[in-house]
Amino acid sequence: MAKIAVLLPREMMVEEVKAIIEEEQLDIGYVKLITTATAVDEARQAMDEGATIIVARGAQAYLIKKYTKVPIVEIKITAQELARLVKRGLKMVDKPYPQVALVGFANMFVDTTYFEEIFDIKRKIYYTKAMEESDEAVRKAVEDGADLIIGGDVINELAAKYQVPSLFFESTKESLQTALHTATSMAYAANMEKEYRAQFETVIDTSESGIIKIDTQMLITNLNRASLDMLGKKEERLIGKSILEVVKDLDGESIKSLLDNQRDIYTTSALLGSQAVMITCVPIRGEEETSGIILNILRITARPGKEAKQYEDVHLQGMYARHVFANFRYKSGKMKPVMERAKNFALSKKPILIQGEVGTEKERFAQAIHNNSPYKAGPYVMVNGSGLTEEEQLKIFFGDPEKKGVRERQGVLATADSGTLLITEVEKLSPVVQQRLFWVVRHGESIRNAVNIKEYYDCRLILTTSIDLQAEVEAGRFRKDLYYLVTALSLQIPPLRERPEDVENLVSGYRDQFVKHYTRYISVPEETIEVLKEYHWPGNGIQLEMFCERLFLGTPKKNVSVEYAKYLLRELYPETEVVAGERKVVVYKHPRAKEIAELLEKHHGNRSAVAKELGISTTTLWRHIKKYEVKDEF
Template identity: 30%
Template structure:
């Protein structure tokens, strides 16, 4: 599309008369404007579009040829964007900057500058618009860069090997405080019990504690107690002596407790241990020693134990399926990681982190639209950070366009927002709460909370299911159940 001669002529007048001796021909000017990332949108004095660059296709999904020649009144009537800004510029005869939303849902920051003729009348209005999604991404990247520089300076001054937050990506206040607490307790050898739903990053926290501890130069070994049968789990943990059982390696084999000597042993899914193995782990913690399977020699255990679970251990203790003494030994320090739905501020930083990670891994260059980010922020994330990571990897490798959009998301995301009631969520239908006048607000909220918890526990029968239904952490659900449902019988 040729650049309008009026635009070219006025541009050259400005350049020739004030700033540059270079005479810009129409082709050069068009090349400059078309390659601007920002949208350049020019109206004549009558409000008719005489030029728009290629960015309009990204902002409105319309070709340049479909926009040229239309009047601003037509565009406003077609709902291209709102609120309109050109009438304000013509009325007040000054530059105006405003935030607009296009009919595609994109947020733009738009500056409209009037150009006056010799008589002081507006002969052109020049619109410059930038997608706020990109600005937000740049803002986040700058914030992370600033954060890294501050931490680097701190490290240089104190020679502290810790990296603030390290590989734990977080932006929410509660997570930052949790990471700082983890780093604070890393320097002692006390046992740590990490609680949280599946996929919240319990293993990441355990590794972060180890990296910031005095044992950082020692090994960090992890074992999922639910992934191995009990008979193999015992020998995996404690090792075995020569000839301990049929098929045993000659000379025996060291277990993880011995291999982790001087370092940290992370026991994930600790609630899955059998009562017999619970007793043996208790002995390791209390006496700092153990005996391999089939052996007689007592061995020292110089290891810090960090454990994790997504189960309600207090409830298991009460039911007798988990040893009370072991629970107290494991729970010297407790870290409760909130589910992703309770810290939505972390979703966008995590999305950008994983997009960058998988862009590098698969040698591609994907970005994400603002509408897609908004959809991801509204999703409940039952699988937490692990689900988000898997989704981003899937999108990066499967989407052919450079920009990941809402339509690229799995149907599950579309369905969740088409219905008011989500699968697994509790709703109070055809019921109302009524209270006498002048009842204090906190009393009302306490009664509503009690009613919701008792209904949920009556229907679901476990703290884990109640937590999932009400979108709260399992620890909070357990506490509220003990508070309101102590003597309640549940039919399952």
């Protein structure tokens, strides 16, 4: 049972409380007479002796509440007790229609609206919010003409200073009894809550799922043993840390949307060390607000047949995926939903289609999905059927019995068993291979030869393409059944030209890699970054990465200049056009430059007319002409 301490300012009140405790057999053994000056020290002494709830009143309750963290039950003066005081005070004043001032903390008073009518007095109340306001409140009451002041110890001392009659807020059996009953109920509830929490924590700690509780600031407040085991950390090193720092695969905006009541649940996959997990986040919501989030972390079980030794063999053979979601450097709003969708798809065993232009991060996504999936312990195998005959494709996928090597004899589907098979440029597969692949995806098996000997496969397929696969279906070059089988879980990676924020972030990452690898410091000013962001990067991430390598290696200065970046873009990626049957190099121009040049031609060099059509000022137009190197022949 929670221990109750009763701290009181008058001996009479102490005796009354002891009588109530004895009469009602209450489990309260700590009752003490204190002064306002010693209230906080006495409260701390009571807490040191085990008190978890304190009963006090007035200024003493205020001070204890302010300087300690123990729950307080405040003794309130009842209407009946206050009425007795007023009646006593009228005899002291002996004056018709006297002015009675009630001075003290609001928590001490009950409703006295009808006292003026009952006692034929003028009633005024002076509330104080802090001890420091007591002197001012009494002074104001005196200035207002108070004939009698009723309050606590401090108020009575101040009233005597101003030579105004006063009475002490006397708490009798009624108010004391109410406070003791309230404290006893609180103690019972606290004890029940303690027992419930102990039971709950026992259940949580014996759970195989990791459970983490975070507050509204996304800081960790509680963890169970399973989560500590998954994270490989000690509790004291995690409490108070941001969950986004501890579990890097979590999306901060999704967590915030739970706290802001914009969504009810957030599920994703993640990588904790080398363990792939599924995380379900659910908000803790009361009647009015969300107080935090519970994260339930479930280990993603590896596919059957992949023991630790086999997992080690996979790595030794080089059939593993290097990339993980935590290392992706994306800031673009267009990439965030793609990332979250990919993490969710990793939890499924069904095939995934990743679409995007040449040079987009399709293969990186495939590797990260594998590492967040139930197939993580298995091999990660990549194959491309482009440039191969149908027979060669069949042998690659389903094996060639004439080959001596185990992999060649079995084929990549068997090699990727219990793991992931990435098929790039899937549109290049022949109709026969597409048909057999459909059967594998749909039924997990393939007929090996004419006598219906079957091969069984258990691997996750990830397919990538740089073209519109639906157009291939409509043209009859890609099977409809396979298309509909793989497009439910599809990712569309936007090109780099649509996400300039990522260009800036990627350049920063490549620069850091360069500095570390070559031990040569290079900086990329903001104006140079802007030039790179404005380029259209038809080769996407691959082109940008290789361009940055050349840019950093070739720059003559530590600061990569705008001029050098523009020069290198023109040298490496010149645009060409056919003129009179002959292909000629065209210096790359930003789309804005082309637009301005065409409008200058249209308006015969009238810059005011061009600015008006563009919706900008002539000053801005002049800056754009200079920035984009527009030749103005007018």
